[in-house]
Amino acid sequence: MTDNEAGKLDFGDQSSLDASLSIAARALQESGILRVTRQVRAMLARGEKIVNLTVGDFDPRYFRIPKKLAEEIQAAIGRGETNYPTPEGMLPLRQAISDYVYRTAGVRYPVDAIVVCSGGRPVLYGAYRAVVNPGDKVLYSVPSWMNDSYSLLTGGESIEIEATSETGFQPTLEQLAPHLSEAAMLCLCSPGNPTGTVMTAEHLTRILEAVVVENRKRESAGRRPLFVLHDQMYGALVSEGQKHTYPAAVVPESARYVISADGLSKAYAGTGLRVGWMLVAPAIGARIRDILSHAGAWAPRAEQLGAANFLNDAKAIADFRVEMSARLAERFDAMYDGFQKLAADGYPVDSINPQGAIYFSARFVLHGCEYEGKLIETDTDIRLLLLEQAGIAVVPFQAFGVKGDTGWFRLSAGAVSLDEIRDMFPRIRSLLDRVD
Numbered sequence: 001m002t003d004n005e006a007g008k009l010d011f012g013d014q015s016s017l018d019a020s021l022s023i024a025a026r027a028l029q030e031s032g033i034l035r036v037t038r039q040v041r042a043m044l045a046r047g048e049k050i051v052n053l054t055v056g057d058f059d060p061r062y063f064r065i066p067k068k069l070a071e072e073i074q075a076a077i078g079r080g081e082t083n084y085p086t087p088e089g090m091l092p093l094r095q096a097i098s099d100y101v102y103r104t105a106g107v108r109y110p111v112d113a114i115v116v117c118s119g120g121r122p123v124l125y126g127a128y129r130a131v132v133n134p135g136d137k138v139l140y141s142v143p144s145w146m147n148d149s150y151s152l153l154t155g156g157e158s159i160e161i162e163a164t165s166e167t168g169f170q171p172t173l174e175q176l177a178p179h180l181s182e183a184a185m186l187c188l189c190s191p192g193n194p195t196g197t198v199m200t201a202e203h204l205t206r207i208l209e210a211v212v213v214e215n216r217k218r219e220s221a222g223r224r225p226l227f228v229l230h231d232q233m234y235g236a237l238v239s240e241g242q243k244h245t246y247p248a249a250v251v252p253e254s255a256r257y258v259i260s261a262d263g264l265s266k267a268y269a270g271t272g273l274r275v276g277w278m279l280v281a282p283a284i285g286a287r288i289r290d291i292l293s294h295a296g297a298w299a300p301r302a303e304q305l306g307a308a309n310f311l312n313d314a315k316a317i318a319d320f321r322v323e324m325s326a327r328l329a330e331r332f333d334a335m336y337d338g339f340q341k342l343a344a345d346g347y348p349v350d351s352i353n354p355q356g357a358i359y360f361s362a363r364f365v366l367h368g369c370e371y372e373g374k375l376i377e378t379d380t381d382i383r384l385l386l387l388e389q390a391g392i393a394v395v396p397f398q399a400f401g402v403k404g405d406t407g408w409f410r411l412s413a414g415a416v417s418l419d420e421i422r423d424m425f426p427r428i429r430s431l432l433d434r435v436d
């Protein structure tokens with residue numbers, strides 16, 4: 001009896017199979033975030049006690065999707081809404097999104113400027129695919145989420161601007177301006193992942209005005225315009241005193257070049273629902289719709305119809321927002337308070353007052369110090385020290401494209417309890433006491 005007959009398949013030598021795949025497939029490396037989270041998951045599976053701040057997701061024990069949204073989706077499945085959705089998204093949802101955006105930002109996108117798909121990722125991938133030719137320049141700042149991978153996949157040449165803590169890790173017009181004339185696409189994200197920082201309306205306006213000026217020049221020279229990929233997956237999640245700005249609300253003329261990504265994943269704690277949408281000029285949206293259709297990257301029909309009924313219910317949204325904001329705020333406050341106290345006591349840490357998303361930026365300046373006679377040199381050394389000696393799992397900004405060892409880390413508030421956050425500070429303090 002051969003292996004096959006025994007029910008065992010022989011897939012041959014995996015590394016030579018891998019070596020025979022396309023250049024694009026092989027160029028993609030495992031994301032730095034996944035590498036970190038895999039290690040943490042393995043430790044958790046072994047029963048180790050770890051405060052897991054690496055997860056860009058929500059633990060349903062603390063963050064549930066809105067009750068009304070869950071009920072509407074279940075009802076839609078019950079009615080038999082389980083066939084293919086329309087490729088651009090179900091009309092009731094696109095209408096509901098149009099109204100939702102109008103209520104939120106005062107800008108009216110017609111339904112043909114709204115394309116629904118299975119989350120935020122397809123919007124980003126589709127935008128890259130629709131805009132970027134091999135060799136085209138893609139301009140974005142680091143740290144940022146996944147632009148390096150999308151650029152690589154589409155053959156783009158990345159121009160990476162290193163954003164700094166002084167500007168909340170958001171790129172400034174001064175940094176971007178020298179590259180605007182050569183870029184095919186500019187990628188912005190606010191509130192940002194990994195930083196949780198918000199780009200101000202004034203700041204966004206200045207950048208978009210520069211894009212409009214650049215595009216007027218390109219139009220008269222017969223050149224393709226500079227497109228803007230605007231990732232606002234966390235737009236609904238801003239801390240008190242902060243404001244999220246829609247590009248078209250401040251620079252209406254930019255609407256023709258901007259592809260905005262939004263969805264239920266973060267705003268409504270529904271990362272597994274896979275409902276996202278783009279706000280986009282109809283001609284661009286139609287192309288992205290066609291590209292995504294080949295991957296079947298549609299949002300499930302029942303979830304779209306459930307989401308439509310939910311998004312039409314302004315009260316359900318407002319009630320949910322109050323509850324989710326309070327839960328995030330208490331976590332962020334505990335983190336900020338803990339780091340402020342450490343800094344006040346002279347420990348080499350820094351942090352940014354949280355502005356939005358589900359992320360907190362904290363810095364450990366331990367490079368050149370020693371732990372038990374061992375030199376701490378890199379951000380990976382610091383990450384491992386926090387993980388192994390204090391049971392705290394964080395992601396370095398290097399996983400988001402930062403090249404140097406800056407000591408900045410992302411701490412996610414989505415999958416931890418308030419008690420876990422409070423309890424970790426004595427452990428950080430005791431670890432830092434052991435560092436010379």
Ligand SMILES: Cc1ncc(COP(=O)(O)O)c(C=O)c1O
Pocket residue numbers: 056118119120121122145189192193231233263265266271275276
């Ligand atoms: C900034 C940002 N954009 C887009 C996405 C993708 O969202 P989705 O899970 O809906 O694909 C994420 C997910 O973590 C994100 O952090």
